[in-house]
Amino acid sequence: MDLSRRDILKRAGIIGCSLTASPLITPVAFAQAPWDMRLVVIILRGGMDGLDVVRPLGDPAFAALRPDMDNANAQDLDGYFALHPALGDLVPLWRAGQLGFMHAVSTPYRDKRSHFDGQDLLEAGTETLDGRTRDGWLNRLLQQMPGLEAETAYAIGTTQLRVLEGDAPVANWTPKARLGLSPQALRLAELVMERDAPLHAALAEAQMLSQIGTGGARRGSAHLEIADFAAKRLRGPSRIAAFSLGGWDTHRAQGRNLPRSLRALSQTLLGLRDGLGEGIWGKTAVLAMTEFGRTAALNGTRGTDHGTGGVMLFAGGALRGGQVLGQWPGVAEAALYDRRDLMPTADVRGPVGWVLRAATGLDSTTIEQKVFPGLQMGRDPGLLG
Template sequence: MARTQTRRDFLLRAAAIGCSAAASPLVTPVSFAAAPWDNRLVVIILRGAMDGLDAVRPWGDADFAAARPGLAATRDSALDLDGYFGLHPALADLMPLWRARELAAVQAVSTPYRDRRSHFDGQDLLEAGIVDLSGGVRDGWLNRMLQGVPGVTAQTTYAIGQENMLLSTGEMPVSRWSPDVDLSLSAQGLRLLEMTMQDDPVLAAAMAEAVLLADSDGDSVMAKDEADMMTSMQGGAIRGREGHLRIADFTALQLRDAARIASFSIGGWDTHVNQGNTLARPLRRLSEVLLRLKDGLGADVWGKTTVVAMTEFGRTVRENGTRGTDHGTGGAMLLAGGAVRGGQVYGAWPGLAEAALYDRRDLMPTSDVRAWAAWAMRGAFGLERDHLETTVFPGLEMGADPGLIR
């Protein structure tokens, strides 16, 4: 009687024909680009307009509490950053990173986008890295950055998630993968895959990893020996069962190997109603992703890593009638990683007095978020300033070096 093909059989056969934990080219938002450099860069797009005044709270500003009687929590010494700013409680697990100077924030930043406050246009401008949308959007700034990097191929550049991410779209080749693909296969299906891939070790490795990432509860859950086998094959198990954790685990796996650049998105930041509850969930996810990355990368690679988390625009200074906040202008970005000169809140703080606000409603932007991303890339990879100001971010003036990277 023919033996039934099992998931374990498939993975073991993939290993036998040369599986080396290559990523599978399936579908998109994490993108990876391998390069000859040793440093790493992770860009996280926070979709929905994170409220930077709540994530990084300006307790030291006398107008903060008055503008947000239902949202402006009192000072918490356990979350204090520098005596003026403090973290949201949902980010409390990141305080060890702050004390280790591996976490930083930048306040009062924005793209050049003004006044219309549309999520779609704001995100397009953020990911395109351009001044306006009048000329149309063709590619993203991360892809344009790769145009100045030798050796980038489709095999070393990936995009992960369900949506097409403009940030990594462009002339440079980008393969795609999704952690949400359901790969529950029958014995016949697994046998067909094995026959199809028997002469292609790279593809076999890719599918083996895809099967692992898509593993779900029930009969398909791997036994301990299967998990141990995959750990041996891949240098560490993909542990995340939720999407954001799977992405973090997969990102860490790739950055420990040949990949050098990753980008993905985290949603859920549009907090018009009951922000006290609705903001906590995406903040916790962001915290979990950062800590998962640090754990998965290990001390050596984490020490060479810069993580940049950015959003399309900020939110109104004053809370609305439903204890939320509406679309604004100036906001905050977060940076993490062992390569970051952390333990600081960067940026020029404009204050929250009504006369100091943009349009008398929003936090006044005092710097361009693109400049901070450009300095992160220059610090991490030594890219030429001219390339960053003319090709990656056309028309950008980066200004003085803020010293973001160690």
């Protein structure tokens, strides 16, 4: 991706809310809706390594790609896939049918593997980034439901996630954070450093290790504060919550760094469940997705680089968990995308579209033409309870 100085400054100012780093900067956004099902969308910024999170131990080629991986404490899921040990606290959700995964998914984004374009396309929900679509797919969903009103705004920061940007009214809230850099300055640093692999890796690790606390809260607890606030709003008239979690850009020392982010994700999901209570959790669908996966093999610094196919996590009592969905392509070299990445076998927008259809009652044609233009939803993948 070639960027002029003007492009960098423009993008840093306009889409500074789309950070790779921290949920402390990205706001939580809410929308009130007349249906009863709750929808939580979590953007996992930085490119989560789905092959490490949901490990295909039954694939004989996987061991050769990750020869030093310690699988002794990985949690067996179905005899073929195993869950990263750092997500062990989520195993009861899996056994209760309230946690599942869809493997080998991606957006239509290919080849350039830029965080910024990848995240923008994920949140726009379109086939390409052509400059004409300025709103996000969740906002376009709300635009199909006339008469909605936004919740009262709870905001320290005022920017929105792109996935909820658009003409439909939404409200914003973000936890109070002590930040050393403004969102624009951090965004600019990420854009400048992305093309320098050592600097990019160092910045990503520094962001993850920063553990910036929130006003009045213990250090590193912003994700818990976000989950608590989201649950409180969803117990009331709000029906949609969207937020991001960072720390997934594991270019080096992935075995040390990835567990931190996975534990935060686990705590967030369990915080949502506990905050919502059994009744509302039973009506909730949580979808966690990332802009792309990572390389199948480790690099020289024991990390992984930007890839293609990845994994989507889904949770909540409204969905049918306890299963790893998707058409598994295998990880033998000949089966990899560009002989380096997990081959995507499904568009991540497809299963999301089926969940939106169930949640709102919108028909498939509206979802394919208005919410996710150009999408063909295909067969129901079986996420719904």
